Amino acid sequence: MNEKIKYLTQTFIDQLQTLKSDDTGQWGVMKAQHMVEHMSYSVKVAHGAIPVTLVTPAAFLEKTRSFMLSDKPFKENTKNTMLPDEPLPLMFDNMQQAIEDLQLQIQLFINDFNVEGKTRLNPFFGELNFVQWLHLLDKHAKHHARQFNLL
DSSP, X not given: OHHHHHIIIIIXXXXXXXXXXXXXXXXXXXXXXXXXXXXXXXHHHHTTSSOOOXXXXXXXXXXXXXXXXXXXXXXXXXXXXXXXXXXXXXXXXXXXXXXXXXXXXHHHHHHHTOSTTOEXXXXXXXXXXXXXXXXXXXXXXXXXXXXXXXX
């Protein structure tokens, strides 16, 4: 668990600092700053700043959770059905502001889960506790790090 916290709070942030806002990934339509803002959005869901509903049918939830909890990476071009085909408009004026927001959201996520047994809904994988959310955010961050040649 500590390795995943270190990756999200330090290593991933350091990796992102090497990107320019308009750098392109090996796949997908997001530029680097879009990806950072997309990661912030995911972390906001994790700490409850953005309310969500479950979109995965109950019959598929066990299978999707099993994948999420595995060490198998997300495939290239994995489609998030909650997002439009084109990237959302940028929220921040520059990459540094976007990275600083991501850092803040990660800290809020860590602080939010200071109650034992607390869970928060993920729209694809259901109710997740801190360890499960941490695993998912680590998997998600490494997916985008691979996308932008950071791993």
